[in-house]
Amino acid sequence: MKYNRCGRSGLKLPIVSLGLWHNFGGVTFYENSREIARRAFDLGITHFDLANNYGPPPGAAEENFGRILKTDFQGYRDEMVISTKAGYTMWPGPYGDWGSKKYLIASLDQSLKRMGLDYVDIFYHHRPDPETPLEETMGALDLIARQGKALYVGISNYKAEEAQKAIKILKELGTPCLIHQARYSMLDRWVEDGLLSVLEEEEVGCIAFSPLAKGLLTNRYLTGIPADSRAAGPSAFLKPDEITEELRVKLSALNALAVERGQTLAQMALAWVLRSGRVTSVLIGASKSSQVEDCVGVVNSLSFDPEELKKIDEILNCD
Numbered sequence: 163m164k165y166n167r168c169g170r171s172g173l174k175l176p177i178v179s180l181g182l183w184h185n186f187g188g189v190t191f192y193e194n195s196r197e198i199a200r201r202a203f204d205l206g207i208t209h210f211d212l213a214n215n216y217g218p219p220p221g222a223a224e225e226n227f228g229r230i231l232k233t234d235f236q237g238y239r240d241e242m243v244i245s246t247k248a249g250y251t252m253w254p255g256p257y258g259d260w261g262s263k264k265y266l267i268a269s270l271d272q273s274l275k276r277m278g279l280d281y282v283d284i285f286y287h288h289r290p291d292p293e294t295p296l297e298e299t300m301g302a303l304d305l306i307a308r309q310g311k312a313l314y315v316g317i318s319n320y321k322a323e324e325a326q327k328a329i330k331i332l333k334e335l336g337t338p339c340l341i342h343q344a345r346y347s348m349l350d351r352w353v354e355d356g357l358l359s360v361l362e363e364e365e366v367g368c369i370a371f372s373p374l375a376k377g378l379l380t381n382r383y384l385t386g387i388p389a390d391s392r393a394a395g396p397s398a399f400l401k402p403d404e405i406t407e408e409l410r411v412k413l414s415a416l417n418a419l420a421v422e423r424g425q426t427l428a429q430m431a432l433a434w435v436l437r438s439g440r441v442t443s444v445l446i447g448a449s450k451s452s453q454v455e456d457c458v459g460v461v462n463s464l465s466f467d468p469e470e471l472k473k474i475d476e477i478l479n480c481d
């Protein structure tokens with residue numbers, strides 16, 4: 163594993179981090195979740211990313227991860243970076259959603275209980291709240307850091323302008339924004355339109371979620387929709403009709419280029435997200451430990467020559 167410094171901070175993150183959004187809930191086979199987490203850590207993935215609502219049901223991923231921490235990672239807490247978030251719907255009524263101080267403080271206390279932790283390493287506001295004053299939400303993050311319930315704070319899904327405002331407020335409060343968690347892959351490049359420049363200027367780290375476009379940028383869907391894949395399952399976040407013939411043509415061409423480079427499509431997709439040095443870590447999900455092993459193989463071939471990058475753009479832009 164390789165480790166990158168996160169923005170202008172003392173914290174280094176593995177270039178591949180593991181997210182527990184899928185495959186760690188109450189509906190999945192616990193022993194498989196456990197094996198994925200153990201294999202990841204053995205391969206140098208020190209960073210595990212959670213959120214209050216990951217499951218299903220919401221909270222289940224934190225509970226299961228708490229169980230794994232207790233069973234398998236006793237004595238390793240200081241070698242791990244554990245993050246969680248609040249911002250999406252978590253409990254009924256007006257206090258279990260969005261960005262109020264009331265919600266963020268209560269939610270983190272619940273997350274710590276579920277995981278059996280005294281503190282998390284990173285606490286994020288999960289999405290911008292159009293109604294709550296940004297000063298209140300950032301003030302809650304500052305309070306959480308001062309209380310020692312999170313060592314660092316971050317934001318997620320904030321657009322460039324919103325991120326700039328949040329970063330400024332946090333700086334004034336004396337709790338710098340460590341990191342921004344944003345969706346970024348070959349198939350979704352919105353962060354290139356301003357956000358990455360803001361983060362670079364402000365020296366804030368960037369962790370890219372869904373860098374494999376939820377599994378599309380892998381060998382999973384080159385010839386069909388496997389029965390054990392996310393697209394075949396109940397997840398509302400990847401539907402079979404997203405895998406069009408047009409997309410499959412692009413995926414096959416990308417796969418051929420990856421083979422030429424001596425890596426898998428997943429590895430090339432991750433290397434591509436990391437290519438500019440502006441992304442600290444890619445945040446993958448996995449349904450099997452073998453997928454984690456494959457993804458970690460990205461460390462062996464991270465660089466691209468300009469011809470390869472041009473070819474990737476041509477493949478992505480051809481309609």
Ligand SMILES: NC(=O)c1ccc[n+]([C@@H]2O[C@H](COP(=O)([O-])OP(=O)(O)OC[C@H]3O[C@@H](n4cnc5c(N)ncnc54)[C@H](OP(=O)(O)O)[C@@H]3O)[C@@H](O)[C@H]2O)c1
Nearest residue numbers: 181182183371372374375376377380391392446447449456
């Ligand atoms: N901040 C936010 O709003 C937000 C939103 C979404 C996600 N996230 C974070 O980002 C993490 C990752 O999201 P994601 O799961 O969508 O990421 P992803 O890495 O784009 O997709 C993961 C899926 O890709 C497939 N896969 C992974 N490695 C593979 C390999 N080597 N070969 C073949 N297939 C492979 C698996 O699909 P199958 O399951 O089909 O096998 C896996 O479940 C989440 O767990 C969460 O921590 C954050």
